Amino acid sequence: MKISVAMASYNGERFIREQLDSIRAQTRPVDELAVVDDRSTDDTIRILKEYREEHPGFPIHIYQNRTNLGYMKNFRIAAHQVSGDLVLFCDQDDIWMEDKVETLSGIMEKHSDALAVASSFDLIDGEGKPVPQEKRPGWCNHNLYHREVEEDALVPVPLTDLLLHNFCQGCAEIMRRPLVDAFVKEYRGRIPHDWFANLIAARGDGLYFYNHPLFQYRIHGDNALGLAPDVSWKEKFSPEVRTLDARQSRNVLLELHRIAPELFDRMSQDPTAREAQDQKDFIQDYLKAVEEKKTFRMLGMYGNPRYREIRSREGWAADVFCTVFGKKPGKM
Numbered sequence: 001m002k003i004s005v006a007m008a009s010y011n012g013e014r015f016i017r018e019q020l021d022s023i024r025a026q027t028r029p030v031d032e033l034a035v036v037d038d039r040s041t042d043d044t045i046r047i048l049k050e051y052r053e054e055h056p057g058f059p060i061h062i063y064q065n066r067t068n069l070g071y072m073k074n075f076r077i078a079a080h081q082v083s084g085d086l087v088l089f090c091d092q093d094d095i096w097m098e099d100k101v102e103t104l105s106g107i108m109e110k111h112s113d114a115l116a117v118a119s120s121f122d123l124i125d126g127e128g129k130p131v132p133q134e135k136r137p138g139w140c141n142h143n144l145y146h147r148e149v150e151e152d153a154l155v156p157v158p159l160t161d162l163l164l165h166n167f168c169q170g171c172a173e174i175m176r177r178p179l180v181d182a183f184v185k186e187y188r189g190r191i192p193h194d195w196f197a198n199l200i201a202a203r204g205d206g207l208y209f210y211n212h213p214l215f216q217y218r219i220h221g222d223n224a225l226g227l228a229p230d231v232s233w234k235e236k237f238s239p240e241v242r243t244l245d246a247r248q249s250r251n252v253l254l255e256l257h258r259i260a261p262e263l264f265d266r267m268s269q270d271p272t273a274r275e276a277q278d279q280k281d282f283i284q285d286y287l288k289a290v291e292e293k294k295t296f297r298m299l300g301m302y303g304n305p306r307y308r309e310i311r312s313r314e315g316w317a318a319d320v321f322c323t324v325f326g327k328k329p330g331k332m
Helices: 016-024 044-054 071-081 100-110 177-186 193-203 244-259 271-292 295-303 305-310 313-325
Strands: 003-009 032-037 060-064 086-090 116-124 154-156 173-176 207-218
Touching: 003 016, 003 071, 016 044, 032 044, 032 071, 044 060, 060 071, 071 086, 071 177, 071 193, 086 100, 086 177, 100 116, 100 173, 100 207, 116 193, 173 177, 173 193, 177 193, 193 207, 193 244, 244 271, 244 305, 271 295, 271 305, 271 313, 295 305, 295 313
Parallel strands: 003 032, 003 086, 032 060, 116 207
Antiparallel strands: 086 173, 116 173, 154 207
């Protein structure tokens, strides 16, 4: 079984060599590593070429986009370049545990129904030091997945768990070839690439989470996407920040509607379809309350469990305050 790694790079000179070292040190060697660079302006390309020359037996292929596409669309290009039966997405600045490929590919071999499997991770900073993080009750995977999962357990991830939140990063996953092909064909860059691939996998009842750390996920100032971005108090009161999760969920539902329109048939008796429709109705209602500054409607929002998925008690207070005293925003 051929195993490929698809890496997206951009201005990664600081960490990319360490990531390459960790891939080359895998107990199950990869058969192919495709690195697609998104027009880096630093020494990333030079380092990649030097690494290929230093390790001629390491199957690394280097590509560079003609224009900067952004990290999401760049991953689609990277996925298109690989030909493995199993494919792992890869960031440029993480560190893989030496058994990551062996462990994830072993799970795929044992579970023929699995289209994608994601692992957990350890969190490190720019210096490679552990980053402590307080666990939220009812969550796991460093507060990415809103479900309690026992350590070292392998569990299926239902589609309904993806309507408000993604549960992992793409760099945590291994994917089967049919899923990669569907991703390359259907992805439009409107939502995060990993979230979109997970929608396809979960729609086919083939998405799994393995709650065991298999890589070190690095948080630093240059991340394309971090776990906990700092937001000022002023920004927290802006409608753009307050509705970020809701608008993201709306985009996810729109993409889900595009690839699985049968879920939005009002006559459907499928529980997943009913949940998707109810979620869409809630998101529309919430964004309309923000747009039109509906104070009483917003006061009642906190009783809705869907609302509490995207807004804290403090966030609810900010929403209510802004319906009374804030400026009326444009269309969300």
